[in-house]
Amino acid sequence: MHRHVVAPVRTARDLLREEREQVAxxxxxxxxxxxxxxxxxxxxxxxxxxxxxxxxxxxxxxxxxxxxxxxxxxxxxxxxxxxxxxxxxxxxxxxxxxxxxxxxxxxxxxxxxxxxxxxxxxxxxxxxxxxxxxxxxxxREGLIDALDVESAALDDADRTLRDIVEAADDLRGTTRSGPLPARREDDGPECPCTRLAALQERCETTVTDRQRRLGDPVVDSHSLDGHALCRYLYHDADWTYPVLTAATTLADDLTALARTLDCEE
Structure with missing residues (x-):
C-alpha cells in the first residue's frame, strides 16, 4: 500500500502553513x-x-x-x-x-x-x-486561531492515516511470506483479518470524527465552520476535504487488502 494515499493531507498542511503566514x-x-x-x-x-x-x-x-x-x-x-x-x-x-x-x-x-x-x-x-x-x-486574529485548530487536526489525521498505511503494509507483507493459515472462529488479536478489521475501524473513526467537526464553528472567535474553512483553504486543490479524501482512498485500499487476505465474510 503506497503512502501517496495520505498526500492530500500533506498538501493541505503546506497550503495551510502558507495561508497562516500571509494572514499573520x-x-x-x-x-x-x-x-x-x-x-x-x-x-x-x-x-x-x-x-x-x-x-x-x-x-x-x-x-x-x-x-x-x-x-x-x-x-x-x-x-x-x-x-x-x-x-x-x-x-x-x-x-x-x-x-x-x-x-x-x-x-x-x-x-x-x-x-x-x-x-x-x-x-x-x-x-x-x-x-x-x-x-x-x-x-485575522480569529482566522489565525481557526487555522491553528485546523493545523492540529491535520497533524493528528496525518499521524493516524500514516500509522494505518504502515500497519496495512505489514499485513500485506504476510501474504508474500507464504500462504495464510485457514481462518478459525477463535482467531486471536494477531490474526491478520482481526488486525485488518481494527485498521478499518480506525479509518472509519477518522472519517466520522472529521465529518462531525465540519459542521461546527472551528473556534468561538471566528464564524467559519469546518465546511467554509475547507472551501476557503483548499479552493485551488483537486479536493475540498483532504482528510476525507485520503481516508476514503485508504478505506478502499483496506477493502482490497481484505479480499487479498480472504477476510471478507
Whole structure:
C-alpha cells in the first residue's frame, strides 16, 4: 500500500502553513496602519510627545506625501506602506487602493480616504477608520486561531492515516511470506483479518470524527465552520476535504487488502 494515499493531507498542511503566514503578515500590517493613523494630527492641531514638543512620527507622517499637510494623503500613504506592502498583495489581491480600502474597511471609509479633503479627517472619522482597521485585524486574529485548530487536526489525521498505511503494509507483507493459515472462529488479536478489521475501524473513526467537526464553528472567535474553512483553504486543490479524501482512498485500499487476505465474510 503506497503512502501517496495520505498526500492530500500533506498538501493541505503546506497550503495551510502558507495561508497562516500571509494572514499573520496582514494582521501585523493592520496593526502598523492603526499606529500610523493614531499618530496623525487633526487639521489645525499639533500632536505633541511626552516632553510637549511636536511628535517626530506625527510630523513625518503628515508631511510624507510631497510635503503635504493633508492627513488623508498621509493615510493613503500609510495604507500603501503597510497593508498593501505585504509580499503576497499582488498575487492574492491585486487591487487598487480604493478597491482594497472598500473591501477591508467599507465603501464609506474608502470614499472618505480617497476623495475627501483635509476637513474630512475629523476626530469622528479617525475613530471610525481606526475601528474598521481594528475589526480587520481582529478578524485575522480569529482566522489565525481557526487555522491553528485546523493545523492540529491535520497533524493528528496525518499521524493516524500514516500509522494505518504502515500497519496495512505489514499485513500485506504476510501474504508474500507464504500462504495464510485457514481462518478459525477463535482467531486471536494477531490474526491478520482481526488486525485488518481494527485498521478499518480506525479509518472509519477518522472519517466520522472529521465529518462531525465540519459542521461546527472551528473556534468561538471566528464564524467559519469546518465546511467554509475547507472551501476557503483548499479552493485551488483537486479536493475540498483532504482528510476525507485520503481516508476514503485508504478505506478502499483496506477493502482490497481484505479480499487479498480472504477476510471478507
Amino acid at each position: 503578515a496582514e494582521r501585523a500590517a493592520f496593526r502598523r496602519f492603526e499606529s500610523g493613523v493614531e499618530d496623525l494630527s487633526l487639521p489645525g492641531s499639533t500632536s505633541t510627545g511626552p516632553s510637549g514638543v511636536p511628535s517626530m512620527r506625527t510630523t513625518t507622517l503628515s508631511t510624507s506625501v510631497g510635503g503635504s499637510s493633508d492627513p488623508l494623503a498621509a493615510v493613503r500613504c500609510v495604507y500603501r506602506e503597510t497593508v498593501m506592502a505585504v509580499d503576497h498583495f499582488g498575487s492574492v489581491y491585486d487591487e487598487s487602493l480604493a478597491e482594497h480600502l472598500a473591501s477591508e474597511l467599507g465603501q464609506d471609509i474608502a470614499t472618505g480616504v480617497v476623495c475627501g479633503g483635509p476637513s474630512t479627517f475629523t476626530e469622528s472619522f479617525r475613530e471610525t477608520l481606526l475601528g474598521a482597521a481594528r475589526t480587520a485585524r481582529t478578524s
